[in-house]
Amino acid sequence: MKKLTLSIFALAAALAWAGCSKIDDYKEFTTGKIRKYAGKVDSLKLFPGKDRLVLSWLLIADPNVNKVIVKWGDADSVTVPVARTNKPDSIAHEFSPLPEGPYNFTVITTNSFGERSVPVYISGKTYGQNYTNTLLNRPLDDAYLAESGHANLKWGAPEETCIGVNITWTKNDGSKGNRYVKGATADVVLEDYKPGSAFTYQTLFKPEPLAIDTFYAASVTTVLKREWVTSKYLKNYRLPFAIGTWDGSRWGIPAHWNVSASAKTRGGGFGGFDNLNGAATFGFEKWEGETAIKNGKAWQTVTLPAGTYELALHLGNGEWWLGTRGNEPRYLAAATGNALPDYNAMNTALAYKSFVDQTRASIRFTSDGINPVSLGFVMNWEVWDAQFFRAQEIILYKIPQ
Secondary structure, rough: HHHHHHHHHHHHHHHHHHHHHHHHHHHHHOOOOOOOOOOOEEEEEEOOOOOOOEEEEEEEEOEEEEEEEEOOOEEEEEEEEEEOOOOEEEEEEEEEEOEEEEEEEEEEEOOOOOOOOEEEEEEEEEEEEEOOOOOOOOEEEEEEOOOOOOOOEEEEEOOOOOOOOEEEEOOOOEEEEEEEEOOOEEEEOOHHHHHHOOEEEEEEOOOOOOOOEEEEEEEEEOOOOOOOHHHHHOOOOOOOOOOEEEEEOOEEEOOEEEHHHHHOOOOEEEEEEEEEOOOOOEEEEEOOOOOOOOEEEEEEEOOOEEEEEEEEOOOOOOOOOEEEEEEOEEEEEEEOOOOOOOOHHHHHEEEEOOOOOOOEEEEEEEEEEOOOEEEEEEEOOOOOOEEEEEEEEEEEEEEOO
């Protein structure tokens, strides 16, 4: 028992000697003093900009901090004086001008005792002309003047850093309209748009969420893709279509439309107006075994100012009483003069397009501004099979140049 007690005391003495030896060694290395540090910056953030940036930080821990030293590059530095308060201090410093490129910063504090903090590091970049040169405007998928007199713009998907688009246009009284469109907004209306005028748009970007500056793509000035002029030149062009003459029940001839004799095969000499389901549609039909419509035509003749136009046909959105059926010839057409060409001479038209199996069709043509132009439909249905089409609307656009 005595031996065991002595051994324990011996072990304790050896450990004490070793511990004292290490402490003494440390004191010798540090001249016997414990090293103290100034309180370091907290919540260090970097805000990039155009040929500049801002660093911000909080001072919380050490009330004696009196300077903040920021270093970057090989030899660049700045010292920011500090006047502490009795609460956490928020400090920001702008670095400008700072050429476009990446930067690594080291931030150290000092206090009134001459002590320095451990360093805090942060990296970031500035943006400039090189970045600006890469910016592309948000894609514009469509731009047209609607029946309302307002311009409708439809935008494609924005790039991730796009924050909006500035738009300027001319109103009917000559004054300017201005609109800022945020982020991912897809549909925009420009009120009271002056026909034939141009509009300008420019896309805005922020390269990073914390960016302090906005960057701009080159502005674009352009015209609308088409302008609604239907009511200026056409009559009776949409549901419900007006009746010229009819059988008092279903079949008739639509008001203001010329219909060839060969297309008047319904109800004892009618064609072009079909009141199926009470819908008052524009259209023609021939069922199995019924009288053929040979070289049938329906059209309006108008005088248009010189320019390019688009004639569009809309056959509904799947309603059972609208649409088209059958594979026999049917054309949307425009031709110079007071009538449309025969179905087997469509190459003499200004423009034409088959709308077999289509719910929408359009053609573009040019008017010389002198000769009348006929707009409408040509069909030739002679086979046994059922054929029909019933329209929702016929629209005329002018194409700005």
